[in-house]
Structures are given as structure tokens and as C-alpha cells.
Amino acid sequence: MxxxxxxxxxxxxxxxxxxxxxxxxxxxxxxxxxxxxxxxxxxxxxxxxxxxxxxxxxxxxxxVPIGVEAIHPGSFIGTAQMPQADGSGRSLEVHVFPPGVKSGEGERDWDSEPGSRMTNGTVEGEVTSDAKGRELTLAFPSGSRRITIPPDVPIVxxxxxxxxxxxxxxxxxxxxxxxxxxxxxxxxxxxxxxxxxxx
Incomplete structure (x- = not known):
């Protein structure tokens, strides 16, 4: 279920x-x-x-663990992430919301690791893959954030x-x-x- x-x-x-x-x-x-x-x-x-x-x-x-292929343009997801020097974020975990649900949209401080942030938004544009993992852009009312999801990050x-x-x-x-x-x-x-x- x-x-x-x-x-x-x-x-x-x-x-x-x-x-x-x-x-x-x-x-x-x-x-x-x-x-x-x-x-x-x-x-x-x-x-x-x-x-x-x-x-x-x-x-x-x-x-429940799911595969990264469940994330695609239009998906609404949340991710605890560590801000990077180039302004992007590196995911610590990802949680995928069902169609039509947008909870906690935007960015805020998070407490899973020192300096971490929680970013919830809609996947905008193409989802790409390279040696670092999956890369995508999360859009929310106040802006957007480029996110990298390393291969070993849990997705649920x-x-x-x-x-x-x-x-x-x-x-x-x-x-x-x-x-x-x-x-x-x-x-x-x-x-x-x-x-x-x-x-």
C-alpha cells in the first residue's frame, strides 16, 4: 500500500x-x-x-524504500540536504509525496546534521544522471534549488x-x-x- x-x-x-x-x-x-x-x-x-x-x-x-526512478519531472519531493559551495544541495535522504500532495513547500533549517536544510518542491525540467548520482532542480514559490542525489542516499x-x-x-x-x-x-x-x- x-x-x-x-x-x-x-x-x-x-x-x-x-x-x-x-x-x-x-x-x-x-x-x-x-x-x-x-x-x-x-x-x-x-x-x-x-x-x-x-x-x-x-x-x-x-x-518504504523505493527506487530513484520514481522521481521524475512533476514529482513533489522533500529532501534533507547539505548546502554546497556552488549553491546546490547534496541530498542526505529523499521522501516522495503522492500526486496532489504538497507539504512543507519551500526551504528551512533542518536538524539531521549541523548546517543541513530541508527542501520540499516540485521536480522541474530534466532529471539527469552522472557519476555523482541523479541531478534535478526543485522549484518552490520563493525560488529553486539544484539537488544532487548520491547513489547511496535512501529514498522512501x-x-x-x-x-x-x-x-x-x-x-x-x-x-x-x-x-x-x-x-x-x-x-x-x-x-x-x-x-x-x-x-
Whole structure:
């Protein structure tokens, strides 16, 4: 099943850190430490457990690997990327949205690596290949960015998951919003077959 089956609300939260809102939202990465009712505990690399309050209707998204050939002119994609000296970006990961869905369109700071950016836009013009990987241009309302996707970069799309998949030891990624000194979220992303989400 492809992630076009997800609700519009879940899609709008998919990797959408609105410009200017970085101080109230963040990506929480790690493995599930606990799940007690609607409270999810995520253990980060440093061993710290972050508590996230899940919405009553919280959903699970499974990140399913797909081939780079799924990206073509007109595709709407998002990519965490590292800015290059020539003004282009080098992808760290790519996620492909279904036709008609444009979430988080534009560019903003990202937190997967120091200095990284998230760019969401429509593939414009020709997609080319060379020794460095696939090259394309992403267009968005405020401009465009030339992007290189190295051959070893993970490319995924979102598929629907089940709450039963969220259990201790499972690698997760959560886009959380600050709330009363804590964090809240409406969805939890996991990788396929236990893989860590690439974001």
C-alpha cells in the first residue's frame, strides 16, 4: 500500500517544519523506550529519554524504500540536504509525496546534521544522471534549488502502519511540537522491517 492512503492531516505534518517555527517544533529520533497509553518515551543516541504526548487519533507511518526512478519531472519531493559551495544541495535522504500532495513547500533549517536544510518542491525540467548520482532542480514559490542525489542516499515514501508496531526497541522519528514544557505529536514514523527512519 502506498502512502496516498494516509489522511491529509498526517501528510501535512510529514517533515513540515514551517519557517520561523523551529523554536517550537523539532525532530525526535531514537528508539522506543516506553509506550504508556498516549505517552511515548523515545531514547536518543545519548541515552536521554524524551517524553512525547500523542494525540488521541495518532497514526503510524512506515517509510518504504523505493527506487530513484520514481522521481521524475512533476514529482513533489522533500529532501534533507547539505548546502554546497556552488549553491546546490547534496541530498542526505529523499521522501516522495503522492500526486496532489504538497507539504512543507519551500526551504528551512533542518536538524539531521549541523548546517543541513530541508527542501520540499516540485521536480522541474530534466532529471539527469552522472557519476555523482541523479541531478534535478526543485522549484518552490520563493525560488529553486539544484539537488544532487548520491547513489547511496535512501529514498522512501510513506505507507500506513499500525499502532501495534510501536514497541520498545523500534527505531522511530517524530515531528513534535512544544506544549506546556513538553512535546506533543500526532504521528510516529518507523522504517520498513525495523530499519531506522532516514530523516
Amino acid at each position: 502506498r502512502f496516498s492512503t494516509l489522511t491529509g492531516a498526517a501528510l501535512m505534518l510529514a517533515l513540515a517544519f514551517p519557517a520561523g517555527a523551529q523554536e517550537t517544533r523539532k525532530g525526535i529520533r531514537g528508539v522506543v523506550a516506553t509506550l504508556d497509553g498516549q505517552t511515548l518515551g523515545v531514547r536518543g543516541k545519548d541515552g536521554t529519554v524524551t517524553a512525547v504526548t500523542l494525540a488521541p487519533d495518532w497514526t503510524v507511518r512506515v517509510l 515514501e510513506f505507507g500506513p502502519g499500525q499502532r501495534a508496531q510501536i514497541k520498545p526497541g523500534v527505531a522511530v522519528f517524530v515531528v513534535a511540537q512544544s506544549a506546556g514544557g513538553g512535546w506533543k505529536a500526532s504521528s510516529v514514523s518507523i522504517g520498513q522491517d525495523g530499519a531506522a527512519p532516514p530523516m
